[in-house]
Amino acid sequence: MRHIISLLVENESGALSRIAGLFSARGYNIESLTVATTQDPTLSRMTIVTAGSDKIIEQITKQLHKLIDVVKLQDLTEGNFIEREMMFVKIRAEGETKRSEIQRLSNIFRARIIDVTDSTFCVELTGSGDKLNAYIKTLQDSDVIEIVRSGSMGITRGEKALTL
Amino acid sequence: MELSGSEIIVQFLKDEGVEHIFGYPGGAVLHIYDAIHRQDDVKHILVRHEQGATHAADGYARATGKPGVVLVTSGPGATNAITGIATAYMDSIPMVVISGQVPSGMIGSDAFQEVDAIGVSRPCVKHNFLVNDINKLAITLKKAFYVATTGRPGPVLIDIPKDITAPHIKISYEYPKQVSLRSYNPTVKGHPKQIKRAAELLLSAKRPMIYSGGGVILGNASEELRKVTRLLGFPITQTLMGLGAYPGTDKQNIGMLGMHGTYEANMAMHECDVLFAIGARFDDRITGDTSKFCPKAKIIHIDIDPASISKTINVDIPIVGEVKQVLTDLYQILEQSAEKPDQKALKNWWTRINSWQQQDCLAYDHTSKHIKPQSVIEALYEVTGGNAYVTSDVGQHQMFAAQFYPFDEPRRWINSGGLGTMGFGLPAAMGVKMAFPQAEVACVTGEGSIQMCIQELSTCLQYDLPVKIINLNNRYLGMVRQWQEFFYEKRYSHSYMDALPDFVKLAESYGHIGIRVEDPADLKAAMQEAFSHKDRVVFLDVITDQTENVYPMIQAGAAHNQMEISPVHKKRLGSINPEGELS
Numbered sequence A: 001m002r003h004i005i006s007l008l009v010e011n012e013s014g015a016l017s018r019i020a021g022l023f024s025a026r027g028y029n030i031e032s033l034t035v036a037t038t039q040d041p042t043l044s045r046m047t048i049v050t051a052g053s054d055k056i057i058e059q060i061t062k063q064l065h066k067l068i069d070v071v072k073l074q075d076l077t078e079g080n081f082i083e084r085e086m087m088f089v090k091i092r093a094e095g096e097t098k099r100s101e102i103q104r105l106s107n108i109f110r111a112r113i114i115d116v117t118d119s120t121f122c123v124e125l126t127g128s129g130d131k132l133n134a135y136i137k138t139l140q141d142s143d144v145i146e147i148v149r150s151g152s153m154g155i156t157r158g159e160k161a162l163t164l
Numbered sequence B: 001m002e003l004s005g006s007e008i009i010v011q012f013l014k015d016e017g018v019e020h021i022f023g024y025p026g027g028a029v030l031h032i033y034d035a036i037h038r039q040d041d042v043k044h045i046l047v048r049h050e051q052g053a054t055h056a057a058d059g060y061a062r063a064t065g066k067p068g069v070v071l072v073t074s075g076p077g078a079t080n081a082i083t084g085i086a087t088a089y090m091d092s093i094p095m096v097v098i099s100g101q102v103p104s105g106m107i108g109s110d111a112f113q114e115v116d117a118i119g120v121s122r123p124c125v126k127h128n129f130l131v132n133d134i135n136k137l138a139i140t141l142k143k144a145f146y147v148a149t150t151g152r153p154g155p156v157l158i159d160i161p162k163d164i165t166a167p168h169i170k171i172s173y174e175y176p177k178q179v180s181l182r183s184y185n186p187t188v189k190g191h192p193k194q195i196k197r198a199a200e201l202l203l204s205a206k207r208p209m210i211y212s213g214g215g216v217i218l219g220n221a222s223e224e225l226r227k228v229t230r231l232l233g234f235p236i237t238q239t240l241m242g243l244g245a246y247p248g249t250d251k252q253n254i255g256m257l258g259m260h261g262t263y264e265a266n267m268a269m270h271e272c273d274v275l276f277a278i279g280a281r282f283d284d285r286i287t288g289d290t291s292k293f294c295p296k297a298k299i300i301h302i303d304i305d306p307a308s309i310s311k312t313i314n315v316d317i318p319i320v321g322e323v324k325q326v327l328t329d330l331y332q333i334l335e336q337s338a339e340k341p342d343q344k345a346l347k348n349w350w351t352r353i354n355s356w357q358q359q360d361c362l363a364y365d366h367t368s369k370h371i372k373p374q375s376v377i378e379a380l381y382e383v384t385g386g387n388a389y390v391t392s393d394v395g396q397h398q399m400f401a402a403q404f405y406p407f408d409e410p411r412r413w414i415n416s417g418g419l420g421t422m423g424f425g426l427p428a429a430m431g432v433k434m435a436f437p438q439a440e441v442a443c444v445t446g447e448g449s450i451q452m453c454i455q456e457l458s459t460c461l462q463y464d465l466p467v468k469i470i471n472l473n474n475r476y477l478g479m480v481r482q483w484q485e486f487f488y489e490k491r492y493s494h495s496y497m498d499a500l501p502d503f504v505k506l507a508e509s510y511g512h513i514g515i516r517v518e519d520p521a522d523l524k525a526a527m528q529e530a531f532s533h534k535d536r537v538v539f540l541d542v543i544t545d546q547t548e549n550v551y552p553m554i555q556a557g558a559a560h561n562q563m564e565i566s567p568v569h570k571k572r573l574g575s576i577n578p579e580g581e582l583s
Helices: A015-025 A054-066 A096-108 A129-138 B005-015 B027-037 B050-064 B076-090 B117-124 B134-149 B192-204 B214-218 B222-232 B263-271 B323-336 B343-357 B373-384 B396-404 B425-435 B454-462 B478-487 B503-509 B520-532 B567-573
Strands: A002-010 A032-037 A043-051 A070-075 A081-092 A112-116 A120-127 A144-149 A153-156 B002-004 B020-023 B043-046 B068-072 B095-101 B127-130 B155-161 B170-172 B208-212 B236-238 B253-256 B274-278 B298-303 B317-320 B389-392 B441-446 B468-473 B513-517 B538-543
Touching: A002 A015, A002 A054, A002 A153, A015 A032, A015 A043, A015 A054, A015 B117, A054 A070, A081 A129, A096 A112, A096 A120, A120 A129, A129 A144, B002 B005, B005 B027, B005 B134, B020 B050, B020 B425, B027 B068, B027 B095, B043 B454, B050 B068, B050 B076, B050 B095, B050 B425, B050 B454, B068 B076, B076 B095, B076 B117, B076 B155, B095 B117, B095 B134, B117 B127, B117 B155, B127 B134, B134 B155, B192 B274, B192 B298, B192 B317, B192 B323, B208 B222, B208 B263, B214 B222, B222 B323, B236 B263, B253 B263, B253 B396, B263 B343, B298 B323, B373 B396, B373 B441, B373 B468, B373 B520, B389 B396, B389 B425, B396 B441, B396 B468, B396 B478, B425 B441, B425 B454, B454 B503, B468 B503, B468 B520, B503 B513, B503 B538, B513 B520, B520 B538
Parallel strands: B020 B043, B020 B068, B068 B095, B095 B155, B127 B155, B208 B236, B208 B274, B236 B253, B274 B298, B298 B317, B389 B441, B441 B468, B468 B538, B513 B538
Antiparallel strands: A002 A043, A002 A070, A032 A043, A081 A120, A081 A144, A081 A153, A112 A120, B002 B170
16 A cells, blocks of 8 residues: 655755665665755655555554654654645647647646746646646647656644654 | 864773774774874774674674674775674674774765775664764764664764874864764663563463573573563573573573474474564574464564564564563563463473473484584583583584584574674684683684684784684585585585685694594594683684584475474484374
């Protein structure tokens, strides 16, 4: 099953490689990993999307917790949470028909066109992974020049929070 | 006081109570070596290869319980140390490795003797640190010792760029007495409810089994283990790493378990209804096929490391905490409990176990004209009165030592169990001898293993470390040969050691005594002679039977009751039926 694990880690060089290394060394699956600092500059917040049986997920959380750089950890999938991913798509957009078609589709998905040239659009879209996939499906493969996805971020709903 | 980085390192080691460090100098650590030269409190032992330094520090740590300390230079110094660091990591041995690094400004430039020691060591350390500010040097050293020695212990590496140790940059130094890490707080006390549940399950057992491991030794809980085991009157089996935590000669001890465990221990594992695992991690050499492991048992597991709980085997009552503390709490509950173990059931259980014991699974052929490796270990036991520190390398000799030298005290049996590192034995023995100069220290090895770190014979001479080397020389990589005999239709691919050195002359050229023995009749006298030279290293080269195998053996994928038993065992007792009982 797919799990989203949120971590607070020491904002130190090497922390990221320890975590990435743990996944490769123990053969755990890693779908995406995002990391950036928090309001406390000594801490980074990381979101890891992974998949595995309950037994494997239990091991992943325990092994992550064992790393000295990991301060706190939460499996978001155990409660209510919000998940978002951001994407940039650079699309070949030549001719009036195609350009208006892309604009129309982007409106439906509430995507924003953030860069325009005579021959291309760059579109920004935020949502669940499924939504991003659905948007990509509406495009012709040959029109997609470049896709950049952030990987998922997650946060719990309500009062509950991952803080020190 | 105002000190340079190098002086801080040395002063810190002294303040931390470190008496010995094992190392090898080189460009990036020359400042540190200069600071070592200017004092007498911390004694440095110059090894002949950095692998030897890590194994020696490891042996020192295993024997004393104190962290082993290693000092190596950058690049090849650090990479040579890796095998020893990984060995310590797999067996959870407290160790601090200080590696020099190229100057901060040159990191990443592919400088001479530069290697990313943090990256290279990362998968085999508990933690590592790069010191990039001299002001953080002392506190980082403190953190390293704290992390290495607390919780589930392990090796910690500190990489120190050369500029941090420069003699002309001095800062004020004060020994950091305490340190805390917000992300690291090992659990000490076990959950009271879980301990109570464990006590209830233990008292309800009809066919109980205690399975104890290296964690008991690491956690200095040998006394507590003895008290609980004796109070309950249950049979106990110990892992390769746990030997000596409970006395090997005690009647409640039914021997080692696992791949080369005793018949009685493995049968009891298979038949037990309650398994009490203490500081053991259900390693694959213990469990065999996990789907057939202890099929009838409810399992209690005490471990300091939550990640060890239900990693390979699901347990019913997990208790996370220090073994010593948990066993103390458990003992109190058991002692005060009105309920006592079911004596009738226990008596029946012991009757069954005794019948397995009577099969004498370790029996071997005493009529051979060749020296049997088992008889060498028996002679070693006899001559040392069972009181020696015994280190070993890896292979058949290691298993024979574990089977035929019952240890009555913890920290006496020193071997690389997890990583299985050939070359461990001799440097580890040096480390033990450095810690306990008056004790008898024997390294049981083979002609394959000993050659992997044989250069340390030179260190033994320089620092007057009169260890005894018992070389079971069968001219084969014995365990490899055994597997090839069993599983590769006797195709002995590259397991034969041709062109061996004359070990007697080799020992002599290193300034030691070499003795060769080939006739079984001469064995005991040779062993006595070896130990009669109190102040000398003696290399006892014992030419042993090339065909001997280690039995019993649980093959890969088999259950505990499906052991391959020795030809002697078979001849005496007939074959074993599928249920594991005698037919």
